[in-house]
Amino acid sequence: MARMSTRPPQRVTIAHVAEEAGVSRATVSRVMNGLATVDAEIGKRVREAAAKLNYSPSTVARSLAIGRTQTVAIVVPDLANPMFQETLRGLNRAAAREGYRVLVADSIENPEEEVILAREARRRCDALVLVSPRMEPEVLAELLPELSPVVLVNRESPAPGVPSLAVDYGSGIRSVVKELERLGHRRIAYLAGPDGSHGNQARMAALQPPVPSAPQPEFVFIPCGAMFEDGYRAREAVLGSGATAAVCFNDLVALGLLGALHEEGVAVPGRLSVTGFDDIPFARFASPALTTVSVPQTQLGEQAWARLWDLLNGRDPEHDLTVTPRLEVRASSGPPAAEAANAP
Amino acid sequence: MARMSTRPPQRVTIAHVAEEAGVSRATVSRVMNGLATVDAEIGKRVREAAAKLNYSPSTVARSLAIGRTQTVAIVVPDLANPMFQETLRGLNRAAAREGYRVLVADSIENPEEEVILAREARRRCDALVLVSPRMEPEVLAELLPELSPVVLVNRESPAPGVPSLAVDYGSGIRSVVKELERLGHRRIAYLAGPDGSHGNQARMAALQPPVPSAPQPEFVFIPCGAMFEDGYRAREAVLGSGATAAVCFNDLVALGLLGALHEEGVAVPGRLSVTGFDDIPFARFASPALTTVSVPQTQLGEQAWARLWDLLNGRDPEHDLTVTPRLEVRASSGPPAAEAANAP
DNA sequence: GGCGTAGAAGAAACCGATTTCCCCGCCTAC
DNA sequence: GTAGGCGGGGAAATCGGTTTCTTCTACGCC
Numbered sequence: 001m002a003r004m005s006t007r008p009p010q011r012v013t014i015a016h017v018a019e020e021a022g023v024s025r026a027t028v029s030r031v032m033n034g035l036a037t038v039d040a041e042i043g044k045r046v047r048e049a050a051a052k053l054n055y056s057p058s059t060v061a062r063s064l065a066i067g068r069t070q071t072v073a074i075v076v077p078d079l080a081n082p083m084f085q086e087t088l089r090g091l092n093r094a095a096a097r098e099g100y101r102v103l104v105a106d107s108i109e110n111p112e113e114e115v116i117l118a119r120e121a122r123r124r125c126d127a128l129v130l131v132s133p134r135m136e137p138e139v140l141a142e143l144l145p146e147l148s149p150v151v152l153v154n155r156e157s158p159a160p161g162v163p164s165l166a167v168d169y170g171s172g173i174r175s176v177v178k179e180l181e182r183l184g185h186r187r188i189a190y191l192a193g194p195d196g197s198h199g200n201q202a203r204m205a206a207l208q209p210p211v212p213s214a215p216q217p218e219f220v221f222i223p224c225g226a227m228f229e230d231g232y233r234a235r236e237a238v239l240g241s242g243a244t245a246a247v248c249f250n251d252l253v254a255l256g257l258l259g260a261l262h263e264e265g266v267a268v269p270g271r272l273s274v275t276g277f278d279d280i281p282f283a284r285f286a287s288p289a290l291t292t293v294s295v296p297q298t299q300l301g302e303q304a305w306a307r308l309w310d311l312l313n314g315r316d317p318e319h320d321l322t323v324t325p326r327l328e329v330r331a332s333s334g335p336p337a338a339e340a341a342n343a344p
Numbered sequence: 345m346a347r348m349s350t351r352p353p354q355r356v357t358i359a360h361v362a363e364e365a366g367v368s369r370a371t372v373s374r375v376m377n378g379l380a381t382v383d384a385e386i387g388k389r390v391r392e393a394a395a396k397l398n399y400s401p402s403t404v405a406r407s408l409a410i411g412r413t414q415t416v417a418i419v420v421p422d423l424a425n426p427m428f429q430e431t432l433r434g435l436n437r438a439a440a441r442e443g444y445r446v447l448v449a450d451s452i453e454n455p456e457e458e459v460i461l462a463r464e465a466r467r468r469c470d471a472l473v474l475v476s477p478r479m480e481p482e483v484l485a486e487l488l489p490e491l492s493p494v495v496l497v498n499r500e501s502p503a504p505g506v507p508s509l510a511v512d513y514g515s516g517i518r519s520v521v522k523e524l525e526r527l528g529h530r531r532i533a534y535l536a537g538p539d540g541s542h543g544n545q546a547r548m549a550a551l552q553p554p555v556p557s558a559p560q561p562e563f564v565f566i567p568c569g570a571m572f573e574d575g576y577r578a579r580e581a582v583l584g585s586g587a588t589a590a591v592c593f594n595d596l597v598a599l600g601l602l603g604a605l606h607e608e609g610v611a612v613p614g615r616l617s618v619t620g621f622d623d624i625p626f627a628r629f630a631s632p633a634l635t636t637v638s639v640p641q642t643q644l645g646e647q648a649w650a651r652l653w654d655l656l657n658g659r660d661p662e663h664d665l666t667v668t669p670r671l672e673v674r675a676s677s678g679p680p681a682a683e684a685a686n687a688p
Numbered sequence: 689g690g691c692g693t694a695g696a697a698g699a700a701a702c703c704g705a706t707t708t709c710c711c712c713g714c715c716t717a718c
Numbered sequence: 719g720t721a722g723g724c725g726g727g728g729a730a731a732t733c734g735g736t737t738t739c740t741t742c743t744a745c746g747c748c
Contacts, residue, residue: 011734013733013734013735014734014735014736015734015735023697023698024697024698024699025698025734025735025736026697026698026699026700026736026737026738027696027697027698028735029735029736029737030696030697030736032735033736037695037696037697038696038697039696039697042696042697054490056463056467057734057735058408058467058733058734058735059467059468059735060404060407060408060413060468060733060734060735061408061703061733061734061735061736062734062735062736063404063703063735064402064404064405064408064702064703064704064705064733064734064735064736065702065703065734065735065736065737066703066735066736066737067703069404071447071468073445079429079432079433079436080433080625082426085423085429088423088448089423089424089450092423092448092449092450093450093452096449096450101417101447101448101449101465101468102447102448103415103445103446103447103448104432104436104445104446104447104448105440105445106433106436106437106440108437119400121445123400123402123403124403124404124415124445146398228625228628228629232629255626255629256629258629258631259628259629259630259631259633262631262632262633263633263675281424281572282599282626284572284603285572285576285599285600285602285603286603286630286631287602287603287606287630287631287632288606288631289603289606289607331607355704357703357704357705358704358705358706359704359705367727367728368727368728368729369704369705369706369728370706370707370708370727370728370729370730371726371727371728372705373705373706373707374706374707374726374727376705377706381725381726381727382726382727383726383727386726386727401704401705402703402704402705403705404703404704404705405703405704405705405706405733406704406705406706407705407733408703408704408705408706408732408733408734408735409704409705409706409707409732409733410705410706410707410733411733689748690747690748691746691747691748692745692746692747692748693744693745693746693747694743694744694745694746695742695743695744695745696741696742696743696744697740697741697742697743698739698740698741698742699738699739699740699741700737700738700739700740701736701737701738701739702735702736702737702738703734703735703736703737704733705732705733706731706732706733707730707731707732707733708729708730708731708732709728709729709730709731710727710728710729710730711726711727711728711729712725712726712727712728713724713725713726714723714724714725714726715722715723715724715725716721716722716723716724717720717721717722717723718719718720718721718722
């Protein structure tokens with residue numbers, strides 16, 4: 001008896017609105033979807049009834065009926081990484097323009113998890129964006145068909161029909177090295193990323209001299225990682241290597257190293273040049289501002305959406321894209337110190 | 345006639361599996377959901393049929409039938425801000441443990457958009473997390489009932505029954521000021537955040553002396569903003585203010601300012617102490633490491649999930665939480681220069 | 689005036705699952 | 719020997735929309 005007049009006891013459905021307006025459910029549906037063939041008077045009545053009951057159609061039921069969820073998913077290896085956050089942001093922004101929403105799945109750097117997540121996320125959505133999975137190529141190739149429509153980011157497509165947006169890591173790393181070479185560096189440390197990482201393998205490969213005899217700086221490879229902490233901890237190894245410049249796997253590592261060097265009072269770039277990769281938003285504002293290679297990750301997210309949108313509409317997506325990152329010379333790189341770097 | 349044996353022409357439904365296994369759809373459903381009361385032999389047959397057809401149940405249909413989507417949404421004002429990224433990450437991680445997925449909606453700092461987004465996002469999901477909207481309190485109060493179940497983050501709840509996770513910005517800003525006071529600073533600049541921001545208002549209020557006559561450092565208020573660029577551009581205003589310390593609205597502003605100061609060769613903290621707010625991951629690794637106030641944003645995301653989970657299960661959520669942020673003294677703050685700061 | 693047709697709205701099928709309800713067969717107890 | 723109980727599985731209702739198909743009305747044209 002004490003039922004409040006506010007908030008109907010349970011969800012308002014299309015049937016309630018139909019009854020209130022004295023029409024059929026079909027008509028309510030037509031009105032809600034703006035189908036033209038409805039009498040103005042009836043349309044008004046339906047809209048009033050809907051407003052009165054505070055009706056809002058169930059997206060789930062609608063999705064089931066029309067066979068689309070208007071949602072896409074993105075699977076990333078680590079939501080804590082600014083790179084993937086940028087991709088997510090770009091995708092989200094672009095998808096929102098078309099009325100689509102984005103579901104996030106974070107594998108937390110767990111490759112097996114990644115496969116399950118991708119499958120599961122795909123089933124909930126109309127399409128999928130897979131960002132640089134640590135996944136083995138064979139596993140990936142087998143998985144992709146059942147994920148379609150899907151777009152691959154930060155990785156080249158191993159399967160036809162799956163658009164991909166890759167980054168030319170090799171070219172990026174070479175542009176950094178070339179700049180350091182130009183500045184006079186002859187012994188360069190490379191702070192390597194995670195072993196399994198596709199991006200790291202590409203960078204390493206680019207550091208091998210194309211012609212063994214070609215004059216080229218000497219490289220010291222230091223196993224490191226992909227996070228701040230990894231770079232921070234690498235200080236001693238870098239300083240002990242005798243290198244005059246440190247090329248870091250990514251900006252996070254570079255910034256971690258920068259912090260450690262600053263604490264120790266090591267001058268950058270006076271004593272050691274430091275370079276990053278990715279050009280995350282912080283890179284410009286580091287002290288000193290970080291020389292790095294700019295990967296337009298937000299745009300990759302937007303491009304991923306464009307491909308997905310094509311696939312969703314049955315169009316052939318634009319051709320695969322390989323982004324060539326641009327060198328951003330800032331204050332953290334400079335000529336090597338005049339003194340020999342190997343002095344203790 | 346050339347139909348490939350791979351990939352059935354259209355989606356495999358429960359009916360196909362039922363037919364293949366020679367049982368009813370009800371039985372297939374029972375098997376798929378692990379209901380105990382199914383003969384072992386039949387269970388095996390169903391599973392084999394499902395595997396053979398590569399069946400995976402439609403989440404949409406399932407959601408409609410059981411009335412839950414196993415998805416929650418989060419609405420944030422700006423996905424580019426590390427704070428909200430952390431909240432998203434915490435929420436995502438916690439929700440994943442319970443088999444829930446997270447949908448992201450980014451209002452891109454647009455308050456009207458925020459209302460629409462929140463409504464729309466909520467309809468697609470079982471529940472909603474609303475992060476520190478710029479929304480007017482009245483608008484919010486009116487909106488909240490129809491969003492339920494919903495949890496508010498970074499803001500106090502204006503409605504009973506809506507759990508909230510707030511941050512005691514006042515206490516945070518006072519702890520910074522107290523530390524600077526202890527170090528001997530007498531003239532402090534406050535680089536203010538966006539006007540409409542709830543967080544900024546709380547910080548400003550905390551800077552008003554509780555007793556007008558109480559001895560307290562002098563404050564210079566400098567309108568600034570919430571982003572890197574804002575801090576970067578504020579350099580001249582800060583240097584011209586005669587303050588020996590700059591208390592920044594957040595870490596982004598502080599890091600922007602730090603970058604600008606570094607370029608100009610201004611010693612930090614020698615010539616000027618700089619403090620931030622939030623303790624974003626980068627703060628520790630800035631050069632110099634940023635003195636700031638630590639807001640455990642990832643935990644807020646996890647706590648938000650805990651509240652949501654309670655609501656979803658019809659339990660009373662744990663009481664509202666007001667996090668008192670912790671001062672993190674690092675290298676960017678120190679005693680003021682001996683010389684008068686006002687000298688040109 | 690009659691017939692053909694277009695336009696508007698309702699009835700019912702459908703999307704793909706879950707779940708209630710009921711029936712059937714077998715086992716046990718009286 | 720029969721009744722009652724129980725467990726397993728199928729038929730059908732249900733979730734809340736969309737859409738096709740059908741019906742009815744009214745209009746225009748010959």
